Amino acid sequence: DAGVTQSPTHLIKTRGQQVTLRCSPKSGHDTVSWYQQALGQGPQFIFQYYEEEERQRGNFPDRFSGHQFPNYSSELNVNALLLGDSALYLCASSFSIRVEAFFGQGTRLTVV
Template structure:
């Protein structure tokens, strides 16, 4: 049973560019959440998708957007990258509702 997968593993971008990160949920899961984890900190919730709609959003600017596809996979897009966007981006999947979430290995984004 494949767990949560994310791509790419690492990414280096220049300030002002745009980036797209991808996530495939654990088999049987229909809900995908995205988190940003800065160095030395706990994960911060960005948003959650269910049935291709954003259902909940954390305190992140509109530069952060997402999408969920009919097969439940998801993308996270960040526009106009800032140095402060450098972080580990984690995708988590679950069944709908406040349940345990299963995390992928993350994408390490470095903005120079």
């Protein structure tokens, strides 16, 4: 049973560029959440998708957007990248009646 998978694992982008990160949830899970983890900090909630709709959103600007597909996989898009967007981006999936979320290995984004 494959867990949560994210791609790519590492990415280097230039300021002002756009980036798309991808996530496949654990089998049987229908909810996908995205988190940003800066160095030395805990993960910060970006947004959550359920039934292909954004269900909740954290305190992140509109430059951060996402999508969930019918197969429950998800994408995170970040436009007009800033140096401060450099972080580990984590995807987590869960089944709607359970609290526990399962995380992927993350995508390390470096903006130069």
